[in-house]
Amino acid sequence: MTEAIDFDFADTAAVAERRDEVVAAVESHAGRIARELALLQGGDYGQEAFNTPRGTWTVKYEGGALQYLRYEGNGGSETYVVSTKRQPDPTELATAMQDYESFVESYNDYVESRSGVLDDVSTDFPEPHETSGVVAERDRIVDRIREVCDEIAVQLHRYDGTDYGTFATTVSGTRWELKRELDRTSYLRVGGEGGVYLLSQYEPPAAPDVRQLVGGFEGFVESYNDYVAELESDLDGISL
Incomplete structure (x- = not known):
């Protein structure tokens, strides 16, 4: 044991x-x-x-x-x-x-060591400028662009006869694309995928983008007019 x-x-x-x-x-x-x-x-x-x-x-x-x-x-x-x-x-x-x-x-x-470190920091800040004037001018320009684009959408809807469609062209080497739903503009995009939306269903463009791109809008409309003129010339001489 x-x-x-x-x-x-x-x-x-x-x-x-x-x-x-x-x-x-x-x-x-x-x-x-x-x-x-x-x-x-x-x-x-x-x-x-x-x-x-x-x-x-x-x-x-x-x-x-x-x-x-x-x-x-x-x-x-x-x-x-x-x-x-x-x-x-x-x-x-x-x-x-x-x-x-x-x-x-x-x-x-x-x-x-950090006590009093902010004692000499001033909180007397300058008044920030309002953006209302810039925004109003931006909206005025964008509203006019939308009026023109909606008229283009009406004409394209009438011609194409489809519920959805696009019109794309190149202005000074930059792609402009208008997309419509029925006879209303869905968006006007400049620069292709990842480009700037001058018109969209979500938010207005930034004022600097409007300033930079508005000059090319005239060329976009002229390109559309040329497109319509070509359609008309294609029908010239047709007799029934």
């Missing part, structure tokens, strides 16, 4: 319990620092490193909450004092905690 082994061994429960108490206290305290950093840096996600004579402390936060507090000693040791992964080794935690007060002082210096 095997004799029972009877050796005493140390109980780690007390050490682990004290370690957990220290970590919980640090997590609560450093969590406040994480929230303050999130407010100061203007975002819910980020990290900041704080140097002390003995090493570097890194605070990382997500959603304004502390994700981890890492201590890197000058000798190269690394301890996650607070982490979502695991609890730190008690001995490493004890070493890091000897420098914790210096970390808090470094954080306070960091905040103090």
Whole structure:
């Protein structure tokens, strides 16, 4: 019969319990620092490193909450004092905690260095100019373009006899395309796929685009007129 082994061994429960108490206290305290950093840096996600004579402390936060507090000693040791992964080794935690007060002082210096940084920033801004005049002129020009294009759509609908159709031409090397639905303009696009919509069902064009392209619209209409003239000439001489 095997004799029972009877050796005493140390109980780690007390050490682990004290370690957990220290970590919980640090997590609560450093969590406040994480929230303050999130407010100061203007975002819910980020990290900041704080140097002390003995090493570097890194605070990382997500959603304004502390994700981890890492201590890197000058000798190269690394301890996650607070982490979502695991609890730190008690001995490493004890070493890091000897420098914790210096970390808090470094954080306070960091905040103090930014205190008053905006004191001399003026909020006496110049008044922004209104765009109403430009918009009104843009709309006047676009409305006139739509009137002309809708008349072209009426004539094309009458001639083609289809519900949908396009008229495309090239003006000074640039493609202009009018698409219609029945006798109304769906869009007038300049420049092919990915080009500028002088007319569309969704939004008006930018004023600079109107300024740049309006000069070519006359050529577009002239090209349409030439197209109609050719249709008429094709029927000349036909007798029944």
